[in-house]
Amino acid sequence: MVVKFLDLKKQYLSIKEEIDSAIFRVIENSAFIGGDEVLRFEEEFSAFLGGGVRTLGVGNGTDALEIAIQSLNLPQGGEVLIPANTFVATAEAVVRNGLKVVFVDCGQDYTLDISDLESKITPACVAIVAVHLYGQSARMNEILKLAKNYGLKVIEDCAQSHGATYNGEKVGTFGDIGAFSFYPGKNLGAFGDGGMIVSRDSLLLRRCREIAHHGGLKKYEHNIVGRNSRLDSIQAAILRVKLRYLESWNARRREIAGLYLEALRGLPNIALPEVKESCVCVWHLFVIRSLKRQALREALQREGIEYGLHYPLSLPNTPAYSKVAFVRETACKNATLWQDEILSLPMGEHLENEEAQRVVEVLKDALCG
Structure with missing residues (x-):
């Protein structure tokens, strides 16, 4: 499935x-x-x-x-x-x-x-x-x-x-x-x-x-x-x-995000998204970071779980923006480091709890195995 x-x-x-x-x-x-x-x-x-x-x-x-x-x-x-x-x-x-x-x-x-x-x-x-x-x-x-x-x-x-x-x-x-x-x-x-x-x-x-x-x-x-x-x-x-449905759909996204956060917190080799107290997040994407990203990608793919990369390259490192005169020299250490670690998990009101739990179980096995 x-x-x-x-x-x-x-x-x-x-x-x-x-x-x-x-x-x-x-x-x-x-x-x-x-x-x-x-x-x-x-x-x-x-x-x-x-x-x-x-x-x-x-x-x-x-x-x-x-x-x-x-x-x-x-x-x-x-x-x-x-x-x-x-x-x-x-x-x-x-x-x-x-x-x-x-x-x-x-x-x-x-x-x-x-x-x-x-x-x-x-x-x-x-x-x-x-x-x-x-x-x-x-x-x-x-x-x-x-x-x-x-x-x-x-x-x-x-x-x-x-x-x-x-x-x-x-x-x-x-x-x-x-x-x-x-x-x-x-x-x-x-x-x-x-x-x-x-x-x-x-x-x-x-x-x-x-x-x-x-x-x-x-x-x-x-x-x-x-x-x-x-x-x-x-x-x-x-x-x-x-x-008319946006608020209820966003609320469902927060439920799925809460499930992910509770189940994945404390696991090794993973950084979970942080939400500021001043913000109510609508979870367009649920993005984790991991030094074991390739292993996680392979595990998710084997189990038929779709994922995304947002974004595979930070903009200063893309061909269009890395060597052009209109970009002033700049160091963006986090963006450059994290482009090789970020991984977007399934997110949306379409997800059932069982599906989100399946994502969690696959990640746990890959992270702790």
């Missing part, structure tokens, strides 16, 4: 009638671009986040980040501090805006290491991208304090943290602007690509809307050089249904 890393078909079948109804509603209305479904999802997602944020649906999470950064009008060639351990879209969005990446190491919770962050702030720095990785918030109090002290903008990359909180407030409500991805495998995932830009600043969000809509707010109005990035109506309708 295969233990799936993620099971989107099982999720669909659990809400099939509602999803099918939402899709057919869009088809019957023939409002495939924009329209009521997109507007209502934007409103509902804004209400879900709270904190007075406004929202704008776009084509995907990478677009959301790139447009969000563009809207800030940062000086060309300015340095932007981002984590070394994150998905490549974080760096792409910076570089494609004519800005320079400066990589910051990760701490024990895998988010930005605050001491390394502060050590890399120079007069050329213009912004920080705080990535809420694996479902846990970055240390926003410290990040916002540094940003205020040094006059930096803060962009939140919330692609893996739908519903995660920091000091009781949902991520996406702290910085100048934030970005979400609705890639199918996310905690809140569409049936294709989709993204969302969020901000309390209505003027900033207005500029994002202009950028995403060919440079204007109305058809054939082109005030600036823009682009085309829209959340389509079918995806919005699907996401409206799934948003």
Whole structure:
């Protein structure tokens, strides 16, 4: 029996009638671009986040980040501090805006290491991208304090943290602007690509809307050089249904994470994820570290248990970002060391307790055998 890393078909079948109804509603209305479904999802997602944020649906999470950064009008060639351990879209969005990446190491919770962050702030720095990785918030109090002290903008990359909180407030409500991805495998995932830009600043969000809509707010109005990035109506309708289940799905992820943590704590040759007291983690991924990773991978594979590597290389060590002029020299010891140790276990509301227990038993045998 295969233990799936993620099971989107099982999720669909659990809400099939509602999803099918939402899709057919869009088809019957023939409002495939924009329209009521997109507007209502934007409103509902804004209400879900709270904190007075406004929202704008776009084509995907990478677009959301790139447009969000563009809207800030940062000086060309300015340095932007981002984590070394994150998905490549974080760096792409910076570089494609004519800005320079400066990589910051990760701490024990895998988010930005605050001491390394502060050590890399120079007069050329213009912004920080705080990535809420694996479902846990970055240390926003410290990040916002540094940003205020040094006059930096803060962009939140919330692609893996739908519903995660920091000091009781949902991520996406702290910085100048934030970005979400609705890639199918996310905690809140569409049936294709989709993204969302969020901000309390209505003027900033207005500029994002202009950028995403060919440079204007109305058809054939082109005030600036823009682009085309829209959340389509079918995806919005699907996401409206799934948003109603997100909190219960996240709660189930926490149950599975609790099972893993309790069963694996104290075992040799394994480092378990740490969650800050200030955070409620939504466990997009459950990432362990082990010097015996290859043995664990082989054991899981033999038993039909799917796993992932997030990420096989930290970004400073990838071909695209290791030998290019726009990356200032930087040492990210943890990210480089841990890239050979990290292992992502099956995680999601699709898992039964028995399946999670099977994962635990295979790991125990491999670690202690």
